[in-house]
Amino acid sequence: MTSIMIDMFLLGLLVFIAVMILRTGKLFAVIVMSGGYSLTSAAIFVNLDAVDVAFTEAAVGAGISTVLFLAAMSFLPAEEKAASKSDSTFSRTLIASIVCVVAGGLLVFAALDLPAFGDPNAPAHMHVAPRYLEESGTLLHIPNVVTTVLASYRGFDTLGETIVVFTAGLGVLMLLAGATRTRRPDAAQSTAQSTATSTARGKAKKGAAK
Amino acid sequence: MKNNPVFRVAAKILFAPIILFGLYVQFHGDFGPGGGFQAGVIIAAAFILHGLVFGLDQGRRLVSARVNLWVMAIGVLIYGGVGVVSLFQGGLFLDYNALTGSVVSGQHIGIILVELGVGVTVTSVMLALFHAFAGFVEDHS
Numbered sequence: 001m002t003s004i005m006i007d008m009f010l011l012g013l014l015v016f017i018a019v020m021i022l023r024t025g026k027l028f029a030v031i032v033m034s035g036g037y038s039l040t041s042a043a044i045f046v047n048l049d050a051v052d053v054a055f056t057e058a059a060v061g062a063g064i065s066t067v068l069f070l071a072a073m074s075f076l077p078a079e080e081k082a083a084s085k086s087d088s089t090f091s092r093t094l095i096a097s098i099v100c101v102v103a104g105g106l107l108v109f110a111a112l113d114l115p116a117f118g119d120p121n122a123p124a125h126m127h128v129a130p131r132y133l134e135e136s137g138t139l140l141h142i143p144n145v146v147t148t149v150l151a152s153y154r155g156f157d158t159l160g161e162t163i164v165v166f167t168a169g170l171g172v173l174m175l176l177a178g179a180t181r182t183r184r185p186d187a188a189q190s191t192a193q194s195t196a197t198s199t200a201r202g203k204a205k206k207g208a209a210k
Numbered sequence: 211m212k213n214n215p216v217f218r219v220a221a222k223i224l225f226a227p228i229i230l231f232g233l234y235v236q237f238h239g240d241f242g243p244g245g246g247f248q249a250g251v252i253i254a255a256a257f258i259l260h261g262l263v264f265g266l267d268q269g270r271r272l273v274s275a276r277v278n279l280w281v282m283a284i285g286v287l288i289y290g291g292v293g294v295v296s297l298f299q300g301g302l303f304l305d306y307n308a309l310t311g312s313v314v315s316g317q318h319i320g321i322i323l324v325e326l327g328v329g330v331t332v333t334s335v336m337l338a339l340f341h342a343f344a345g346f347v348e349d350h351s
Contacts, residue, residue, distance in 0.1 A: 051243040055235075059251040064336055067258055071343035140317045142240045150245060151321040155304040159289050162328050166286045169335030173279070176342040 003047060010044045025080040027073055035066035048117075052146040128153075221263040228256035236329045237322065246325040250332025257333075258340050266344055275341065278334045285331025292323045 017037045021030050038061025045054035115122035136148040150158055236249035261269030293304040301308025306320025 052245070052248075055243050055248045056251075059248050059255075063255055064251050064258075067255075067262075068339055068343060071340060074344075075346075139313060141314050142317065142321065144240055144242060146243070147239045147245055147321060147325070148317075151324045152306060152317055155293075155306075155324065158324070158328065159293070159304070162286055162289050162331050165335050166282055166331050169282055169331075169338050172339055172342050176346045 006047050007044065010040055010047065013040050014044075027076060027078055027080065028070075031066060031069045031073060034069070035062045038062040038065070052144075217263045221259055225256050225260055228259070229253055232256065232329075236325065239325055240318065240321060246328025247332055249325075250329040251336055253329070253333045254336035254340070257337050261340065261344070266341065270341065270345075273334075273337060275338070278338050278341075281334040282331055282338065285327045285329070285334065288327030288330065289324050290327075292320055292327070296320070 014037065017033055017040065021033050021037070024030060024033070038057055042054040042058040042062065045051075045057060115124075119125070132145055132149055132153060136142055136145045140148055140152070142148050232249045232253035232255075235244035235252055236246060239245035239249070257269065257273060260272065292306070292309070296305045296308045297303055299308040299311075304320075304324075307313050307316045309320050310316040
């Protein structure tokens with residue numbers, strides 16, 4: 001009973017934060033409130049006994065991504081650009097709310113078909129999950145089943161995830177840090193020289209064609 | 211924030227405990243909540259705190275971009291290397307039982323090494339992202 005009440009309170013808080021994020025135009029406030037949103041979700045995960053997920057959500061969602069967003073915010077103006085006042089604002093809002101209500105209603109309708117929370121006969125708990133739960137403690141002597149599933153039973157997936165993180169880091173470095181490299185005077189000079197020579201060559205070629 | 215003594219002292223006091231907590235989360239992942247992903251983010255947070263308080267140049271002096279790029283790749287290589295070693299021990303790729311020949315010790319060693327690889331990669335990628343975003347603004351303004 002208390003668990004349900006805590007859940008209701010946290011869900012209400014999530015909706016409140018989401019509405020506040022929508023209503024404010026200041027990017028700084030939006031970023032800080034998204035951090036609060038992540039922290040509230042982490043609390044919900046704790047209430048659902050998913051401590052590992054909660055830990056990740058608190059560390060990544062509320063911690064690092066807030067800092068990264070703040071660092072990225074300095075690219076942008078502090079205020080959101082005001083929406084252009086046109087005649088279709090009201091009808092656009094109407095269409096958006098209808099779409100939201102219909103999509104949300106469909107999701108709630110679909111959720112009615114889901115098995116109850118923690119139902120041992122749910123399909124997800126019938127396939128390999130019982131084996132993992134039994135083996136992890138007794139056979140492998142690793143009490144945290146999440147870790148055994150993540151690193152051992154599903155080791156290939158985690159290898160893929162690590163490569164995804166690595167690739168994402170490489171991508172950002174190529175986009176952002178690559179731009180800072182040309183800033184060095186000698187490098188900038190050499191590129192300028194190479195472009196100068198290439199244009200000179202191009203001109204020479206053009207001249208030859210003429 | 212560089213000249214504020216409160217920030218400087220707080221950052222100096224907090225730096226080591228944050229890394230210690232990250233290492234605890236890293237190597238205690240078998241027994242409690244945590245693992246490579248969370249630990250990597252926590253350890254990166256310590257370095258980001260250092261960079262925020264003492265300035266980006268100091269942070270870059272602590273972990274240079276070149277070293278960080280290599281560390282990023284080393285994490286993935288540790289993970290893949292465990293798989294290759296288990297191949298050479300006669301098992302399948304990422305079959306930790308083949309590492310030592312016994313289920314309990316093989317799985318423990320394999321999981322700790324693999325989580326270490328994840329942690330190393332996540333730490334350096336998070337740090338690289340922070341340096342890239344914060345550094346881009348500082349260099350181009």
